Amino acid sequence: VQTSHLKKIALIVEYDGSGYHGFQAQAHPPTVQDDLEQAIERLTGERLRVTCASRTDAGAHAKGQVVSFRTGAPYPPETFVRALNHYLPGQIAILAAHEVPMSFDVRKGATGRRYRYLILNRPVPSPLLRLRAHHVSMALDAAAMDRAAALLLGERDFAPFAGPLVPRGASTRRTLTECQVSRQEDLVNFRVAGSSFLHQQVRRTAGALVQVGLGRLSLDDFRALASRRERSAAGPALPPHGLYLDSVQYTDFPPAQGAGRTA
Amino acid sequence: VQTSHLKKIALIVEYDGSGYHGFQAQAHPPTVQDDLEQAIERLTGERLRVTCASRTDAGAHAKGQVVSFRTGAPYPPETFVRALNHYLPGQIAILAAHEVPMSFDVRKGATGRRYRYLILNRPVPSPLLRLRAHHVSMALDAAAMDRAAALLLGERDFAPFAGPLVPRGASTRRTLTECQVSRQEDLVNFRVAGSSFLHQQVRRTAGALVQVGLGRLSLDDFRALASRRERSAAGPALPPHGLYLDSVQYTDFPPAQGAGRTA
Numbered sequence: 001v002q003t004s005h006l007k008k009i010a011l012i013v014e015y016d017g018s019g020y021h022g023f024q025a026q027a028h029p030p031t032v033q034d035d036l037e038q039a040i041e042r043l044t045g046e047r048l049r050v051t052c053a054s055r056t057d058a059g060a061h062a063k064g065q066v067v068s069f070r071t072g073a074p075y076p077p078e079t080f081v082r083a084l085n086h087y088l089p090g091q092i093a094i095l096a097a098h099e100v101p102m103s104f105d106v107r108k109g110a111t112g113r114r115y116r117y118l119i120l121n122r123p124v125p126s127p128l129l130r131l132r133a134h135h136v137s138m139a140l141d142a143a144a145m146d147r148a149a150a151l152l153l154g155e156r157d158f159a160p161f162a163g164p165l166v167p168r169g170a171s172t173r174r175t176l177t178e179c180q181v182s183r184q185e186d187l188v189n190f191r192v193a194g195s196s197f198l199h200q201q202v203r204r205t206a207g208a209l210v211q212v213g214l215g216r217l218s219l220d221d222f223r224a225l226a227s228r229r230e231r232s233a234a235g236p237a238l239p240p241h242g243l244y245l246d247s248v249q250y251t252d253f254p255p256a257q258g259a260g261r262t263a
Numbered sequence: 264v265q266t267s268h269l270k271k272i273a274l275i276v277e278y279d280g281s282g283y284h285g286f287q288a289q290a291h292p293p294t295v296q297d298d299l300e301q302a303i304e305r306l307t308g309e310r311l312r313v314t315c316a317s318r319t320d321a322g323a324h325a326k327g328q329v330v331s332f333r334t335g336a337p338y339p340p341e342t343f344v345r346a347l348n349h350y351l352p353g354q355i356a357i358l359a360a361h362e363v364p365m366s367f368d369v370r371k372g373a374t375g376r377r378y379r380y381l382i383l384n385r386p387v388p389s390p391l392l393r394l395r396a397h398h399v400s401m402a403l404d405a406a407a408m409d410r411a412a413a414l415l416l417g418e419r420d421f422a423p424f425a426g427p428l429v430p431r432g433a434s435t436r437r438t439l440t441e442c443q444v445s446r447q448e449d450l451v452n453f454r455v456a457g458s459s460f461l462h463q464q465v466r467r468t469a470g471a472l473v474q475v476g477l478g479r480l481s482l483d484d485f486r487a488l489a490s491r492r493e494r495s496a497a498g499p500a501l502p503p504h505g506l507y508l509d510s511v512q513y514t515d516f517p518p519a520q521g522a523g524r525t526a
Contacts, residue, residue: 014390014391015391090388090393093388095387124348124357124358125348125353127277127278127279127354127356128277128324130353130354
């Protein structure tokens with residue numbers, strides 16, 4: 001492949017994470033990355049590596065993951081949508097494809113990420129949502145959870161919500177631009193947006209908010225917990241199957257003219 | 264078991280039909296009925312048969328199936344909810360249980376059944392909805408579908424929407440009390456209610472409405488099709504994974520005092 005013919009493609013990807021060991025390729029397949037790279041190889045003949053905006057955990061879902069790769073294949077972006085959806089298993093779909101500048105950095109270039117954590121709150125579990133929402137059988141006070149969530153807005157040290165993979169010595173300061181909880185019938189939705197997140201930050205924040213919703217933590221307790229310096233002080237993470245990567249924001253992506261690029 | 268100790272229990276049941284060969288026990292397990300009867304046997308030691316309000320097809324879902332059985336077990340209804348949910352696989356859950364009169368007939372006593380057929384209407388498929396909604400990639404005119412659906416309200420002969428299991432010679436007259444189509448973003452919802460339905464009636468009606476939504480049938484074409492006498496004249500059924508049995512209505516069930524019976 002002559003490098004002069006290389007171009008960079010960015011994909012917007014939805015997946016059902018239930019059957020995957022997360023996004024990133026590792027010793028134990030299957031991962032979303034493995035299946036994406038295999039589909040690309042079937043289309044282009046190239047064995048290449050894709051990079052993603054957010055490494056989602058095993059079992060977590062995405063409605064708008066962004067993935068990029070360099071390719072020498074001559075196809076227009078629409079062809080990547082149609083052909084990759086043909087080769088991919090039903091658990092993964094390409095929603096859109098765009099050619100981006102070679103300087104596009106899918107991870108460092110992202111200016112924001114939006115996640116959602118979905119909780120089913122009713123006495124009995126739901127078969128139809130069992131791999132789509134975390135079940136809490138006791139009544140949650142979503143208004144109290146929302147008041148606690150609002151305390152986390154802005155820039156602060158999120159060390160108490162950090163998971164085990166956050167490197168020792170790394171900064172745990174982050175900025176949240178949205179952090180809210182709302183209820184719609186039996187579903188409690190925790191929505192959070194920020195420039196970037198610590199490992200397990202959303203699932204650990206959701207876990208502490210559930211303690212507030214159950215009345216086991218007051219608003220003052222939650223405020224005190226969120227102000228502690230100890231890593232992971234806010235308690236364990238909720239399970240990954242309630243977590244969705246909703247979207248990733250960039251300054252110049254997706255391009256404004258790309259509305260018709262979904263094949 | 265002394266018959267004097269027998270009582271009748273009715274369950275409200277949700278299930279994900281994806282992995283089942285329908286509700287009814289048959290030569291090829293697994294069926295929802297098989298798993299329910301096994302869970303009841305584990306709880307009560309009784310090998311009994313359950314009866315349902317609506318025999319859903321392989322792959323179709325239920326949010327409010329009603330199932331009844333006679334049992335000599337001394338447990339209160341709440342125990343059936345908790346214990347059966349413990350024994351059942353995650354694909355089935357008991358939402359509520361009530362003791363009903365021995366005269367309660369779960370099938371013939373039902374005064375109404377409500378179904379929903381869910382269509383994902385966008386260019387690309389959705390991994391998160393792949394076993395929950397039928398995918399139509401070309402744009403559907405939901406308003407036109409709704410106008411056609413409204414033509415089916417009231418009592419009429421539904422022979423053109425009858426499936427192969429409707430017995431020859433059986434009446435195909437039915438009454439619809441609700442028949443409407445609405446869109447919410449990418450989801451097109453077909454809702455239908457009536458006292459009872461022919462085999463595949465909802466899925467065949469949904470199929471003809473999709474032809475209207477695609478512009479392949481005009482409102483007049485649809486009216487003419489619906490007025491034909493030939494069985495199945497309206498065309499094939501849409502696949503079962505978009506179909507939900509939402510609820511079943513009875514005159515005296517669930518009992519008004521049963522609000523707390525969900526364990």
